[in-house]
Amino acid sequence: MCLDGAGAPRLTDVCVEILDGVTAVLGPSGSGKTSLLNLLIGFEAPDRGTCTASPTAGGQALAAYWVPQNFGLWPHLTAREHLRAVMPGAETDGAARIEHVLAAFDIGEKAASHTGEMSHGERARLAVARALASSAAVLIMDEPLASVDPARCGAYWRVIRSELRSTGASLVFSTHAPDVVLAEAEHVLCVTDGKLLYAGAVQDLYWRPPSEVLARCLGEANWLTCDEVALWLGMNAIPGSSCLGNGEAAARRPEPPEGRVDLTDAAPRQPARTRALQFGLSTKLGAPASSRALGLNISTDPEAGTTSPPPPGSVAPVRSAAFTRSGETLSVCLRPEQVEICRVEHSSLVVRSSQFRGAVADVELEHRETGQVRVFHHRPAGPGLAPGHCVTIRTLLSFLLLFCGAGLSTSCDRSDTPRLGVRESHAWPVPSDGTRIPAVRGIALSADGTEIFTIDTAARLLVLDRNGTLLRQWRMPESKAGTPEDLTVLRDGCVAVPDTHYHRVVVFDRNGVLRRQFGTYGTGPGQFVYPVSLAEDDKGNLYVCEYGGNDRIQKFAPDGKLLAAFGGFGTKPGEFQRPAGIVWHAGKVYVADSTNHRIQAFTDSGAFVGVLEVPGAPAGLQFPYDITIDAHQTLLVAEWGAGRVSRLGLDGRLLGRFGSPGTDMDQFLTPWGLACDGTSRILVADTGNRRIVELRL
Template identity: 40%
Template sequence: MVADSLWQLDAVSLGPARLRAVSATISPGATAVIGWSGAGKTSLLNLLVGFECPEGGAIEGTPRVAWVPQNGGLWPHCTALEHLAIARGSSEGNDALLAAFDLAEKRDARPPKLSQGEQSRLAVARALATKADVLVMDEPLAHVDPARVGKYWRVIREHLARTHTSLVFSTHTPETAVGEAQHAICLRAGRVMHAGPVAALYTEPPDEELMGYLGAGNWFTPPEARRWLRAQIPTNRCLRPEQLVIESVSTGALRVEASHFRGSCAEIELRHVPSNATRTFFHRPARDEFRAGKFVQLTALLCLTLLFFLTGCHRQAAATLTPRDWRVWQLPPEGPMLPTPRSLATGLGDDIASLDTAGRVLIYGADGRLKRQWHMLDVKVGKPEGIVVLRDGRVVVCDTHYHRVVWFDADGNWLKNIGQQGKGNSEFIYPVGICKDPEENLYVCEYGGNDRIQKFTREGQWVTSFGSFGTGPGQFQRPSGLTWLAGKIYITDAVNNRVLIYSDGGQYVGVLGAPGQPPLDFDLPYDIAAGGDGELYIIEYGGGRLTKVSPDGRLLGRYGHTGGGEGEFSTPWGLTIDSHMRLRIADTKNRRIVSLQL
């Protein structure tokens, strides 16, 4: 069985042709099983809870589960309150849980006297009342009024975070999968079409069919990108509605044939006048009404990999950076598992502090020798990202999935936490990056719909916050790394493929590679560090490379590409630079720390 997994499925089959050689790993957290009717979602969940047995293959994993079948599986002779008391084994907290699902007035009612929506809510409430390790739900809340379903999902989310419980649920609603799950398993006709992170499936689906599993999108081939976007892309690419901007122009090549407002997503049919081709696009509604006969232009709001516009914008030639020294540090194993590095920070005497996927803090000497290590307080929900070392030796860690920041002394003894889940001051959704300024004020970036930066003193007192979620000026989609340089904070805005600049007081300054400058063509910039030479160094998760940029946005050089050999990186995640200009890179998928000197 794979480490840190709930279930491991190996070539599992269930006849007649309901599941066909399904192999998948179901990890802790929230997993959405997605597919149209008849795809095999219910059959897969039935196997996980032991309701059915596989006719071929094997399933490993026996977590304690609470099962919510499609029909609710309620006990017709029990009242709503009795359902919760039986599940919990006590009466404590049951009235509050009923109230959270708006069932307080139905506490003495039995299932035959409840509506379908009330039965759905009671079935979910009963699962939350158990002490299960995993909640398994087959299209939960499917019969609940759409206007209220978000409220009940919020109750589920808060329960998962508070109890460190995992969730596996089936759905055919893309918005639910995107909003509630970290992992996705896509089924079609009993086969697994895709399994992986929801975020990756949303932003970079491998093909047009899989794009549709998470809702509306616009699939561009290179020829169509040239026609409709006036842009060059090397491979097929998805643009979600929020990534496509439609603007009115006085005249042009694209003319509106029809436009339909559909709430959060609008649909527009355009004609490419020179070729007479027509196509429908999905976009976020704008204030402007696009009437038939008007001319418009399309713009990709997010940078596409290796994209350049054909309207006179020229790429900046990148010099090749040449390292004088290349070394590799290996991480110590954790039992049978070989963890991967994530975040890095330079500490006292140029020691290097690292976080890894075993939930460990590792302290290396400048020569790469492991000096000491310790574990985080808890890692059942997820592993931490983001680390910094203070001048007095204290280590501060973003404990990402526990919505907090943790202080340790130099020997790994826990000192204190700040934060809890929330969107207020000193609260976090998913804190992932941290840096300090010369006064050792701390800057923490977070994502999860609350994408922003919070500033604290070195002791954790809140000072200010800045930024918000989005694609506009000063907004972020997964800020992942940040650094201080000359009174400014430079933040990698990963999904938007850019680096934003704020003053260290929280005023928005601009963006590297801003309009009027040659494009920097970032490919998921994930971390950034300021060197002693006054320049900025950025590692690109998608591009597998290191990029050197001046603070005013000039591209100074690049090094590396995706691979596993010398001079190559695979999903590099973290970066730090010591006082001798030695760059240390968390080469994550290659399971190593790379040390190089330019």
């Protein structure tokens, strides 16, 4: 399908099918987003090709409703009359709903005002409110809320989400903001210079982009060839391969994993399962017969049928992360949250500059030996790197280590892997912090299990009831340098937080009043580099994990006196690489030795007991980030790299597993912490999905 313009085409060779749900049309100004929406609603017709857009209303009053860029408001009507004019049943029982929708968009006080008496932002909100009031089957919005105060946009998007859930409507909206796409959309169309570069799932494009250009459509990305992986990360990305792509090494190069698109020598695979958003057309190949008919099909060929293939660059919805091949080059995309840049005493990598931008920091690094310079994007808890610092780069991705021959098992469980018997699950989103939706990291329960304590990437300690309702909150004393990763509810009801980037442990009462703190920066007795997790024994002694080159456990008496220290940095038994979680039980301390992918046991005096493993039956842990013990005296482990929760016996025997990487209810993205009560309840800090998940066994 083509749409001509003055001097240059506005859209060229666009072939796409819009899917049921929420779809974002993403691109810079002038890219063709508005032109595509104009075709979708029927405001314009293509100059070549076909555009079939005939959604059926079903139970809704209207098939589709449009919010154009100029809002399309009626100057002779008041705000209240705008909603009354489109709302089904407004004359009989719509008065209360009209007032509710106006109030939700903070224009209740303007209900009797005409549009000429409203600000630009108020008119933008009224246009969206009117569309929602229409109860149309499909809402089409051209950059909704773009002119609204950013600090308030998050609340209005929550209203939109709530209305879509209650009515079952679909939404197609245009935007130039990747963060809005990530937060609100299931599917995305990337448009640039009138051409459609990508059509597919948002999560696929974010985690498994087919190219560097497409990767950057959804924000910052570290795109590395295998040579660059070897140089900057200090590892051979593909054993036995060469980035030059010639000769025997190239012949041995592994094929991309299932679902990965090779743009140079294969047509893109179609998704195995989709629900077509059909505007009166047949469903896509493989869609269930019961799929809801709500879609758009555009073709370059006037004779084309209704099942045109997706455009080049689309990818099948696969779950596992993978390297991408384009031509003879193998590359990997690492998002900022998958990279950790840590300060060390000596390294080949030196910081030239660091710009902290809140959610992401841009760090310019120089490689001493080669003189090469490049910028890495990472997501630190706060500013902390300065020019001249020596650093190392850690990738928090199990798939990268798999390609490096680290000997890990794959994230695909075998059919004989025991399952954790989860009978139901629930999820709660993390409460917003202004326009931000922080990610939850640490999670703990009160002694009676009635209150849930969490800490997030906004340095907030949140206390929720057992149903996920926010009861109270407070912030860490300082957070400019970074935010903590864990917290523990102590026997006396106080809350202890390893304040990672301030090299101390902070203790609050249950209401957030600061009670005490201890620790300073250093590697000596009682000092910390990066304290990250802690546990308490039956006598009130605290065991604190730390990493940062001084990876060890320190034991403190209730009065803060240092009693013991054990461990050290390394891979040998009794040594650690980022001890990330710890729990005490019956005279022993169990430590989640994250980067060594194992659990180690010590006596509570610090004597090494052993690595938990059963000969011939390894648990195959992938970045265990937290550990706790349940009422059955078995260990529960949150595996950051595998997106799952595993149950182990005290001997290391695998007893059950639940989850895989992803965004569905039975999946997790980089789970950071977990907690359990004395019943059959497990709570998981599903960090990458920005939610708390409750599992009932």
